[in-house]
Amino acid sequence: MPTPPGVSRTQVNKTVVANSQVSSKLASLHRLMKLKVRDTNILVTSDSTGDGLNRWVRRLATRYAEQYPTWTIIYAPWDDATKTYPVGNRVTVQTGSGSTIRTLIIWNAAVTGQVIAYCLSNMGSITSPILAINGNGPDLIVFNYGHNSPQLADNYRPVAMEPINAYANTFDKAMIVVCTQNPRDQTLWASGSAGTTYADDQGKQQVNYEVAAANGFLCVDVNAAYLDYGNYADLHNSDGLHPNDAGSILWCDLMWAALKPGRVIAQTAQAVNATRDTRLWVPATQFVKGDGSPELVQVDGVPAWALDPASLESVVAVIDWKSHWRVMNIWLQFITATTVGGDVRWQGQHKYLGTRNGVTQSAGNALSAWSTTGGPSTLSVQGTAGIPSVKQLWTRTQLSGMPVALKIARLGADAADTLATDVLLTGIQIDGLW
Structure with a gap:
């Protein structure tokens, strides 16, 4: 009898997956492994719940070995001290066989005590060995964070989205997976x-669940599965937080139920990892x-x-971004035509032309006044002619109305502005975080 949509054939609880559709990217991964088209890379970024030989990431490598017995399967853990995956720490889970031998490496960039920003600040080191194997980068990327972040509820959304967007936009061929994490013990962590x-x-x-749902990512809902387990204290170490062996096995079961080939497909309106609007480039020609x-x-x-x-000089652009964007990073790209370096004093302001529902009109309603978000920023320019500097002007700013006029000013008369020549603004980039 066929298994109902959304229910794993291994009888893992149906709360495992936020969106039970297998994406085309995951199907592509299944196909290339089945046909041994090329070597494959899976990247996991995580806190301590994925760090260690007894945790779910290492166990997942065994599941892949069982599924693909002729593949070489390697587990490569990250070393935070050296910011590398030391060859001596890697585990060859299985050695391949046959006329064509392919290799799957599971790169585990898990670091105890870390927050999701870690994988962004170390993105180059984390991904460079993968790019050396495959210029397209990882085939699948897993994000497993939350426990260590001090931000709460809505304040955690842009914190989570910034690194996820960076990876998803950089490695657009990769399947993106977001985990919810195991719940803390309610008694031990009541305060x-x-x-x-x-x-x-x-x-x-x-928030992790909603980030996946809003962006069409696959969510493995570990949190709900723990709660459905009943007395989930049986899945914890004595600290009431970290998974014990039983908890790590369950976690691995959940991941494998979501990722394994042959999983039941429930058709949905939006494909997992569909094209996402997370970035807007506003060129100089759009400013006046x-x-x-x-x-x-x-x-x-x-x-x-x-x-x-x-002197003070500014330019203005009217911008209408996506209605679902709530929090944004705004970057400047600027250059100099000389070999002189220095600091430039920038000021950003905004003026609303409408509300979140668009342009509005009422009797005697004037445009809002220019509003300053944060203080002036001092951003350095490279002392090489024609080499662009890309610097962040606003970080996780919330602009509630649209369209909006953005004014970008150089405070040339400010003592902190030390660049003695014109600075050349080529445009701004807006990253929609949530």
Whole structure:
């Protein structure tokens, strides 16, 4: 009798997967392993719940070995001290056989005590050995964080989305998986510092689930499965937080039920890992003059606004971003035409032309005044002609109305502005985090 949609053939509870559809990217991974098309890489980024030879990541390597007996399967753990995957620490779970031998490496970048920002700040080191094998990067990326983050509820959303977006946009061919994590013991963690209580942690796990659902990622709902287990204290170490062997086995069961080939497919409206709108580039040509007398010039054919070193000059663009964006990072790209380096003093302001529901009109309703988000920022420019500097002007800012006018100003007369020549603004990039 066929298994109902969303229910694993291994009888793992149906709460395992937030979206029970197998994505085309996961199907592609299944196919290339079945046909031994090429070597394959899986990347796991995690806190301590995935760190260690008895935890679910290492156990998952065994599941792949059982499924693909002619493949070489290697488990490669990360070393935080050296920021590498030391060859001496790798475990060859299985040696391949046959006329064509392919290798699956599970790269486990798990670090005890870390938060999700760790995988972003170390992204280059974490992914460089994978890129050396396959220029497209990992075939599958798993994010397993939340326990150690002090941010609560909605404040955790942009914190989680920033690194996930960075990986998903950089490695657009990879299947993205987001885990919810095991619940803390309700008695042992009834109180504590922000982010460490049972209630606080459950709020972050809900965010993990919603991040996956909102972006079309696959979610492995470990949290719900633990709660469905009953007395989930049996799955914890004595600290009431870290999974014991039984908990790690269950965690691995959940992951494998979600990732294994042949899993039941329930068709849904949105494909997992569908095209996502997370980034908006606003070129110099979309800006107009604001304060002072900035000039629109060209640098090797690229339009840029030349902003004076001795006075206040600004440019303005009207932007309409995606209605579901709530929190954003805004980056400046600027260059200099000389070999002189220095600091540039920037100021960003905004003015709403409408509400979140779009342009609105009421009797006598004037445009809002210019509003400053945060203080001026001092951002250095490289002392090499034509080499762009990309610097963050606003971090996790919340702009509630749209369309919105953004004013980008150079405070050239400010003493902190030390670049003695024009700075050339080529545009801004807006990253929608949530």
